[in-house]
Amino acid sequence: MKQGSSLIVWRSITQLLLMAAFFLVPLFDILRLDVINKEFYVLGKELSLSQVYLFLVFILFILVFILAISKLLGRVFCGWLCPHNTASEFLNRLESKRFFRKRPVIKGIVIFALAFTISAAAAFGLLSYFITPSLIFYSILELDMNLTFAIFFVIFALLFMLVYKIRHQFCQNACPYGMAQSILADNKTLRVAFVEDRREDCLDCEACTRICHMNLDPRTNQLDTCVNCGDCVLACQLVLSKVKKPSLLTYSFGQNTNESKANRRKLLAGQSSFLLLLLMILGGFLVYGASVYVPYEISVKPIGGKIASLTEQGYIQAYYVEVENHSSKQLNLRMYASEVEEGVALRYPDTFQIPKNGKIDVGLTIQAPELISKGLHSFYLHLQTGDSVQSKRINFTIP
Ligand code: SF4
Ligand code: SF4
Known part of the structure; x- marks a missing residue:
């Protein structure tokens, strides 16, 4: 596969993957802040208010990721990942097809219908990060005039205005994210550069200028x-x-294409390495926090003294045994004990339920034979829901 066509394939794949992720992330609760139900989700786990730090770590992770990407690769997010750019490019390409150029009425209807559908889907996807997707779906389906x-x-x-009319003018003049990315880039960041040493090879055909949806002339190197x-x-x-020469335009770290390799090494050894390290630490913290998180808390309080x-x-x-449910779903819990000494009998309910965001106390009684040795004894109490188990060591003292 030629370098150019592989570039198109990779860019199309990343655009499609990001588009799919945009819709799937809230649907699978990978990251969602439900403002109506006051629920937080990170990596499929519902977090309580006391665990909301994981949500903030996730946001911090995304911010550092954007910083690192912008420092290394410039506005690559816009060109390779941004859903607005993907939709705008798709409609631009469609409009330029000869079939549509010759049939302006059909073109108008098709572009309007596509812009309408894309905007509706994107609005649904965006809102799903903050409101339960099924609630939005039924509000639209039933044309329920609620908030x-x-x-x-x-x-x-x-979104319809952006996609149908404004398109890339927004990226050029108003997108705050794009502007922030431009500010973060420096003179070693990845960019498209004109190979100055071969300027005489340029045929002045302007194919590069015509294809640029940001209305730039890549030969000028004025590519903010x-x-x-x-x-x-x-x-x-x-x-x-056609004249057996390589492209005059190329990806380069910095404007001078001869210094690209050296600049890339400097970039990776500088601030970017710190950002990448920070990213790995935050990512590790996030995965660990989400994997050990359980949606309930147990505390055990003795009745009538500790002896x-x-x-x-x-x-x-x-x-x-006080159990607090931090999730917005009813929990079905199973209680069991282990490492109980011979002769010691325990009484407790085997299973019980806790309503969403509720708290209950269940009784636990230890009965030990009169001849048991004096001093401290212990066993483990376990509470299980689904595949998550929390264990607590319970001590009791025989006087
Ligand atoms: S840089 Fe390449 S595409 Fe652009 S005008 Fe010169 S030859 Fe044509
Ligand atoms: S100059 Fe235009 S066509 Fe070339 S990489 Fe930049 S945005 Fe794309």
Whole structure:
């Protein structure tokens, strides 16, 4: 596969993957902040308010990721990942097809219908990060004039204007994210550059200029709003391959293509290495935090002092086991014990339920034979829901 066509394939794949991720992330609760139900989700786990730091770590992870990418690769997010750019490019390409150029009425209807569908889907996807997707779906389906529908409609209207009319003018003049990315880039960041040493090879065909959806002339190296899409690199390669010469436009770390390799080494050894290290630490913290998180908390409180009392049935010690449900779903819990000494009997409910965001106390009684040795004894109490188990060591003292 030629370098140019592989560039198109890779860019199309990354655009499609990001588009799919945009819709799937909230649907699978990979990252979602449900403002109506006050629920937080990170990597499929629902977090309580006390665990919301994981949500903040996730946001920090994304910010550092963007910083690192912008420092290394410039506005590559815009050209390779941004859903708005993907949709705008798709509609631009469609409009330029000869079939549509010759049939303006059909073109108008098709572009309007596509812009409408894309904007509605994008508004739904965006809102799903903050409102339960099924709630949005039924609000739209039933044309229910509630707040959810109103917010959906406003977002849809804004996106429709962007996709149907404004398209890349927004990227060039108004996108705050694009501007922030441009500021983060420095003179070693990846960019598309013109190979100055071979300027005499240029045929002035302007294929590179015509294909640029950001209205830039890549030969000038004045490419502040360039999104590193690589279309001009490919266009020039197609033209110059006919005279058996390589493209005059190329990806380069820094404007001088001869210094690209040295600049890349300097970039990786500088601030970017710190950002990449920070990214790995935050990512590790996030995966660890989400993997050990369980949606309930247990605390065990003795009733009537911490020392067992001697009764006719032997030594007795009673506890309240307090279980707090941090999730917005009812929890079905199973309780069981391990490492219980011979002769010691325990009484507790085997299974019980806790309502969403609720708290309950269940009784636990220890009965030990009169002849048990004096001093400290212990066993483990386990609470299980699904495949998550929390264990607590319970001590009791025989006087
Ligand atoms: S200058 Fe080239 S790489 Fe930059 S946006 Fe235009 S076509 Fe894409
Ligand atoms: S496509 Fe290549 S040859 Fe044609 S004008 Fe651009 S740089 Fe020159």
